[in-house]
Amino acid sequence: MASIQRFHLASKSRRSIAVACVILIMAAIALVIAWPTVVRHVVISELETLTHRKVTVDALEVNPFTGRIMIRGFLRPRAGGLLSSPTSSGSMYG
Numbered sequence: 001m002a003s004i005q006r007f008h009l010a011s012k013s014r015r016s017i018a019v020a021c022v023i024l025i026m027a028a029i030a031l032v033i034a035w036p037t038v039v040r041h042v043v044i045s046e047l048e049t050l051t052h053r054k055v056t057v058d059a060l061e062v063n064p065f066t067g068r069i070m071i072r073g074f075l076r077p078r079a080g081g082l083l084s085s086p087t088s089s090g091s092m093y094g
Contacts, residue, residue, distance in 0.1 A: 036060075036062075039060065039062050040057070040060050043057070043060060043069065043071070044056075044057055047074075047076075051076050053076050053077050054076070054077060055074065055075065055076045056073070056074075056075045056076075057071055057072070057073060057074055057075075058072050058073025058074075059071075059072040059073060060072070
């Protein structure tokens with residue numbers, strides 16, 4: 001009888017571990033899918049904070065291994081309301 005209870009407890013712990021692994025895998029997939037949107041939002045909000053103006057970005061490339069961020073099509077309005085493009089393609093950092 002004691003061996004049946006041990007088997008039952010082992011089965012429950014395996015099931016708990018399997019559920020935890022599935023949850024972790026799903027969270028990792030969600031992070032990979034949401035990462036570009038989150039990074040774009042953070043970079044644009046930081047640029048707006050630095051320039052005190054509304055900015056637009058056409059494309060954003062992030063290399064997490066080197067920490068490099070490449071911004072393409074960075075536009076910010078001038079004081080007169082016209083758009084200026086200080087860099088058509090350049091690196092914000094590095």
